[in-house]
Amino acid sequence: MAITKEQWIELEKHLAGYFGSAIFKFGEFEITVTRGRVSESKTSLVVYVDDVIKGDWYSKDNERPACIPDVWRKRTRAKYTAKSIKEAEKVWGKRRAKKEMPELYEKTEYHTCDFTTAKSLVRQYKKLDGLELIKIGGKTYNNYIKV
Numbered sequence: 001m002a003i004t005k006e007q008w009i010e011l012e013k014h015l016a017g018y019f020g021s022a023i024f025k026f027g028e029f030e031i032t033v034t035r036g037r038v039s040e041s042k043t044s045l046v047v048y049v050d051d052v053i054k055g056d057w058y059s060k061d062n063e064r065p066a067c068i069p070d071v072w073r074k075r076t077r078a079k080y081t082a083k084s085i086k087e088a089e090k091v092w093g094k095r096r097a098k099k100e101m102p103e104l105y106e107k108t109e110y111h112t113c114d115f116t117t118a119k120s121l122v123r124q125y126k127k128l129d130g131l132e133l134i135k136i137g138g139k140t141y142n143n144y145i146k147v
Contacts, residue, residue, distance in 0.1 A: 015118035
């Protein structure tokens with residue numbers, strides 16, 4: 001069952017609160033989103049796959065569930081800092097720096113299990129085909145029973 005526009009609005013409003021939580025069904029996986037503490041004064045929305053987050057999922061692509069790239073937040077990080085790039089360009093010039101260090105401008109992509117805002121989570125999840133909303137907080141949306 002597709003998620004309606006009203007449900008997306010309700011979901012975003014609920015997840016923006018202090019005790020936001022939701023449960024989705026995506027393919028064979030159950031996706032649980034809850035608000036969790038990142039530090040003493042900071043919280044974020046944490047995404048669990050089948051009620052688990054494993055450290056191996058961050059480093060080993062072959063051992064993690066197939067849904068991770070879809071349901072976790074994609075992040076990018078430059079291999080070199082802006083300061084290092086400027087120093088290399090100053091020494092060699094732009095063309096020579098690219099020739100000497102081909103990976104100078106490359107970026108690394110990785111996925112994290114947390115979203116900083118409810119809006120960013122909803123924006124990403126709206127694009128997923130086959131996502132079913134099971135529960136927002138205490139409100140159940142279909143007859144899904146976990147066995």
